[in-house]
Amino acid sequence: METAAPGADGTAGQVTVGLEISQWKYLSGEADDPQMHAILSVRVDGTDGGGRVGGPVLAQVLAVDCSSSMTWPPEKLHAAQQAAVAAIRKLPDGTPFAVVRGNEQAAMVYPDTQRMARASDRTRARAERAVHQLVAGGGTCIGAWLDLCRRLLTEQDAPIGHVLLLTDGKNQHDERMPLAGVLDACAGRFVCDAWGIGDGWDGQELLRITRRLHGSSSSVREEEALPGEYAKLMDRLLTKTVPELAISVTPMPGAGVRYLKQVFPTEAELAAEDGTGRFVTRAWGDETRRYQLCLSADPAGRPRREDLQLAVVAVDVPGGEVRLPTPQPCLVHWTDNPALSRQTDAQVEHFEQHQRLGEAVAAATDAHRRGERDLAEHQLGRAVQLAHAMGADEQLGRLARLVRVDDAAAGRVALRPEVTAVDFQHLITASSHSTYGPASGTGTGAATGAGGTGGVTVPCPVCASKAPAGARFCPACGHRFEERP
Missing domain, CATH: 3.40.50.410 (von Willebrand factor, type A domain)
Known part of the structure; x- marks a missing residue:
């Protein structure tokens, strides 16, 4: 994981910003549309006790x-x-x-x-x-x-x-x-x-x-x-005293920015200013937010088996006395080894699972509105399965208001007879609040620990859900993995 600390001199009363990038850098050079996904963690500290930027509150x-x-x-x-x-x-x-x-x-x-x-x-x-x-x-x-x-x-x-x-x-x-x-x-x-x-x-x-x-x-x-x-x-x-913070993504030649979106603590759309790679976020206090970055890349003519810089990520706070982190690279390593290219960063997978959970809840809501209770039950079962795989106990608790959970890992549920339309609306708004996600793993894809698995995931051969690379069982369907070297 690439990390920029807020600074070491301990200056009191100054707002500091930190930036971390978590990604799995290996991409297949044979993919039709190679995309690099990374999670950016941005944190702000020091907004309390004299760390206000730019005057009036709000x-x-x-x-x-x-x-x-x-x-x-x-x-x-x-x-x-x-x-x-x-x-x-x-x-x-x-x-x-x-x-x-x-x-x-x-x-x-x-x-x-x-x-x-x-x-x-x-x-x-x-x-x-x-x-x-x-x-x-x-x-x-x-x-x-x-x-x-x-x-x-x-x-x-x-x-x-x-x-x-x-x-x-x-x-x-x-x-x-x-x-x-x-x-x-x-x-x-x-x-x-x-x-x-x-x-x-x-x-x-x-x-x-x-x-x-x-x-x-x-x-x-x-x-x-x-x-x-x-x-x-x-x-x-009233603790939010930083009016805005900008995230700038500068792609290298042959790369492009597909999107940047906020995924924690809630989902939010971000649009680049004037078609540039500068994205403005609003109203910060002492907090951490996470963003999913998607970059496109062209492997043609690029060297294999070495790390290449795909983009540079930087943050700034316009008009404020703020200590900023050093810009951080997003890397790519083109490989022909499928054992490397098929793995995924655990943070990226966590937030993509959360997105799928939200889609299942929305589909269940639409089905219930149309009177299709069996389909609503099926979609809620899928949501329960995803929440269980993520270890999202709070989401599971909310889902349990609408269904009786018989087997969370398999997604076997029964829609409660007393469920009403507004119960689905409460679930939709609650599902927009994401969990923080797993601890950062390998970041750029270097092996860590005894097994070299770090925070990467691999697909289950039965249900295609992502599982930690060192897991013995699939957290979604329970399939037992073969012993790995």
């Missing part, structure tokens, strides 16, 4: 669903009001903030004109009173809500813009302001976290929003839990 907009479905049960609107109040009370003095009411259009709740207030004892109290006077009615057009949030935040100079969106329904009036176009306009302007409440919201819709706007999707099963969740989210948000 500008915050609370978007509250006030469509007619929020009127029943009454506890739902009350929970939304209490949650908004909990968030407002967390805002430090001087923070620009606003509250937006959403139905088939968007309107200001506080302030009463289209601007943002500055948090103080007086403005927080006025905002609380305005929130408690909210009345629900009308339809749902989430695009209109986000568009008003965008216009409010555009007027602010705070380096971090954030929207906290709550909905209990589907985007039924999209024709009024299509969400696709609004997301294009909002991308890069602010971070959005979205919450589902009640039983009528669409988990895939929330993921569509938060993946594009670098936030996370969540939900509550019990309305009374929402205020506490909002308070915890605001506590986490």
Whole structure:
């Protein structure tokens, strides 16, 4: 594993950034479309206690669903009001903030004109009173809500813009302001976290929003839990003082960047700026995030049996006094040995398994919506099998709410008769939160330990699932491997 430490002189009060690359460098020179996958681990430290970059904390907009479905049960609107109040009370003095009411259009709740207030004892109290006077009615057009949030935040100079969106329904009036176009306009302007409440919201819709706007999707099963969740989210948000961090990938001649996407702690889309290899990520505190990098490569005319530099990865924080890591190479080693080229880095495999788990959950949700219970059960069985192979106990626990697990390794499950549509929506949002993954293995593919297996994986000859190179059994299907030299 290639590692760049934050630095050795222990400078107090300075933000530091670390970068690690985990990959299996061996590729077959005979492959039709050779691709190199690597996991980039980026960590930020020192944002607390004087490590702030660039001034004000953030500008915050609370978007509250006030469509007619929020009127029943009454506890739902009350929970939304209490949650908004909990968030407002967390805002430090001087923070620009606003509250937006959403139905088939968007309107200001506080302030009463289209601007943002500055948090103080007086403005927080006025905002609380305005929130408690909210009345629900009308339809749902989430695009209109986000568009008003965008216009409010555009007027602010705070380096971090954030929207906290709550909905209990589907985007039924999209024709009024299509969400696709609004997301294009909002991308890069602010971070959005979205919450589902009640039983009528669409988990895939929330993921569509938060993946594009670098936030996370969540939900509550019990309305009374929402205020506490909002308070915890605001506590986490207020530790984020680095507005943005850019990851630059510079491919060598004969190589190209296919994509870079965030895979931990949640999935997020990343787009290169102006077609370059520079990808901007948003709103950092003291935390680690992981990204999957995919590079294309052409072996024609390249030497075999030696390490070659395929790309260089660097990170920077625009406009900040930050200690940055040394740029790190992503390597390739062209080989004709299938025993080497068929192996995979364990971190890469972990996050690809997580993606397959999410796809199985989405397919199960679609099948259940169509009334195809047998297919839904089959897809949930596949999800259980993947979660078991990954050792993802939290995901297994969530899946067990929907199915009785008879044999996790084989994916044998039985759909519970009392399962409802909203249970699938909770599962979708939860599945977007990934686990950290295995410890880094060999990184560039050099042999480690007695068996030289490190963190690489090999395919099972029975089910094709990936297993650690030194494993005796396949973690997915239980097949016993032959003794390996």
